Amino acid sequence: MAYDKNIAATVAEAFVKKKQARDELIEKRRLELLRVIPDLKALEDEIASVSFRTFIKVADGFDAEKAAAAIKEEVTALTGRRDKLITDAGYDKDYLNPPYDCPLCKDEGFLDNSYCNCFRKELIKLTFAESNLASLSDSSFSDFSLSWYSDKSENGEVSPRENMERVLSECIKFTENFKSTNDNLLLTGPSGLGKTFLSSCIASKLINEGVNVIYQSSSVVFSLLDRVKFGKNMTESDSYTAERLLDADLLILDDLGTEFITEFSVSELFRILNTRILTGKKTVINTNLSLPDLKKIYSERILSRIIGNFVILKFYGKDIRFLKRQ
Ligand SMILES: [Zn+2]
Incomplete structure (x- = not known):
């Protein structure tokens, strides 16, 4: 007993497109914020370099979790400053993190190795139509x-x-x-x-x-x-x-x-x-x-x-x- 393969493929494709659209929206908004908030670029670079240091530490043989924990405070402080820059400019704190249609699976369509309910709902809708x-x-x-x-x-x-x-x-x-x-x-x-x-x-x-x-x-x-x-x-x-x-x-x-x-x-x-x-x-x-x-x-x-x-x-x-x- 299974959903029709073509129908599942069509729904999966729609989920991939949905994710792409969200990524594009985030990128568009990011570019917009970089234009209107002059200090944002420097801050983003700093966050990136901190993350980069974690990678280096792991490459040097550090435990990944420990390496991440060591810089956690630094990252939290930096992202806090970034959020403040964004809200000070009059934007929503989550402007770069728009909501998912399904917060449960973050629009992946999968949860614990099986279909998320949001995916199943789309399958059923399309099966009725087909x-x-x-x-x-x-x-x-x-x-x-x-x-x-x-x-x-x-x-x-x-x-x-x-x-x-x-x-x-x-x-x-x-x-x-x-x-x-x-x-x-x-x-x-x-x-x-x-x-x-x-x-x-x-x-x-x-x-x-x-x-x-x-x-x-x-x-x-x-x-x-x-x-x-x-x-x-x-x-x-x-x-x-x-x-x-x-x-x-x-x-x-x-x-x-x-x-x-x-x-x-x-x-x-x-x-x-x-x-x-x-x-x-x-x-x-x-x-x-x-x-x-x-x-x-x-x-x-x-x-x-x-x-x-x-x-x-x-x-x-x-x-x-x-x-x-x-
Ligand atoms: Zn879901």
Whole structure:
């Protein structure tokens, strides 16, 4: 389980730039102070020469700590004088020491050999954007209301509400056991019953825990694979995304069945599902298609992979988008 490498690299680059910008700001301010405070240069030179003497002592065989301790008082006095020169000129004492965005790690992004929270926060933000979930990043299981689903059973089935209780608890269980489970989820049923919402809750929770998630509609996925395969209008990010379809910790394939279905797309779907199952990567599929439809459209072997490896969650009841509008 790890953050996506490209995303981590992008965030790391932003941190390096942030440090550079701070260094440049300090240098600019220093030059400004040297212009307006005539005595500052001499004082800076003195501080530098004291530090230089420490290096020499260490080179002569002195213990580094002892050498630093010996000149500590001298340095403190000198920097005190320097600070006073700066404040006397009307500047803030910390003018040459502007605040860090994160005082904890001094904008290094690392703390005790692991990511600092500030770095992790940026990773999560970017992961949401890259997984196409920026707008759904607030989705949370606690916002899911069962009261929209009827508690009256029809045709001998359990009531839509009771059914959704089970669906919701399966989705929560999948998320909580994500690292240990071998299950995948198939969310099947008509539109407007909460499939997309629940899958974005799963994604949102897992991304916040550092899971590498890719959320994509199947029409986008298969036209992308088509471009990669035939090299037409392929963008640089296409081949990268095509790889992520196979190796992301979680792939959420939205709206399966709405893509342009060809022999190629069917065999690609099999390749993706099969590779992911064999490598223990988990998949959530949303579809309006029923199991018999899936078999008819995609083949027996795809259906048998799904039946053998996915928890099937059927959605039924009245379109809650319609009910909410009333
Ligand atoms: Zn930090």
